[in-house]
Amino acid sequence: MTWLLVGLGNPGPTYAMTRHNVGFFVADELARRAGSSFTAPRGMHAEVSVTRISSAGLGAVGADATKLVVAKPRTFMNDSGRAVRKLCDFHQIPPERVVAVHDELDIDFETLRVKFGGGDNGHNGLKSIRAHLGTGDYYRVRYGIGRPPGRQDPAAYVLQPIPSSLREAYAVQTTHVADAVESLLTQGLERTQNLFNS
Template identity: 65%
Template sequence: MSSSAPWLVVGLGNPGPGYAGNRHNVGFFVADALASRAGVKFTAPRGMRAEVAETRLTAAGIGGIGTPAQRLVLVKPRTYMNDSGLAVRKLAAFHKVPAEQVIVIHDELDLDLGRIRVKLGGGDNGHNGLKSIRAHLGTGDFPRIRFGIGRPPGRMEVQAWVLSDFRPADRAEVELQTENCADAVEVLVNDGLSAAQNRFNS
């Protein structure tokens, strides 16, 4: 691990109010939750194709004071999902972040709502955001936090499912899962991959 480089914490989603509540945007939910915990606001640095918020993480939590501290750069790409890698590559190059310190939070069809998984590397499972990041970083060996959204019901197309909003009845579960994913980011950075997997991979 590079001690001087920050961690890039990338929440995947599509920009714009029309997509804000979509299942495909759960990465944005988690990035927003982390920014809220840290008391920081997102800005759009010129040329970076993303909204970015910088903070630090200590044993006391995100935004905490004290040492030792890890720098975090929270990222919401402003490209559409299929081009997420553009923003990730630009920010990783700018901050000199190695792939193993790029945490990507994304929706996962193969996990039911209420379940999350922390993993390192692996396939893209048809997820265009992951595919784009792999192409732009030249590797898939980055940590992922997979936010379960479940499979579409009946014969509903996957694209229609991921681009639809959660049901009102699911709201409490989504909020809980968002906080759990934010916790998983903190544990992954502070305590490492195994600790995060042991705690969150139910």
């Protein structure tokens, strides 16, 4: 049974290095590990990298290998569900085999949480996925970005470029979140929560 890993973000160079795009960072890292590249299949509203995952890792074959579709929607964040729905329909993936990686204001930077189902916590990407799938019963990997300092508007904060002084730290954290995704897909939710949730 195929998995869909969707990294949430906004398309285009304007948003490329913003906190709202950490889902894209993780999708890119997973594709890099698998040695697979992204294409833009007609009608999918996403950049897609198709690979396999097994206990031997991403891109590896083995008796327990399963297909993994890694996607970066080409819609804007608040319409992410349109791409997710198209990909689920095309690859015959049920909601419970979907993993969304997204930025999370309510979790401090350099921490993450993995969970199944739950509310959308005001996140427009998650709201859109729920609307298009008709359920919130899919996996979420919550990449903590923390609250903005002082009185800064959260909407402005998530769409600002990550300061150059923090980019190395974000690169390290992206690797850690990608590790959590691999663990979720190969070892399951409970083991992954024990290893990674903080």
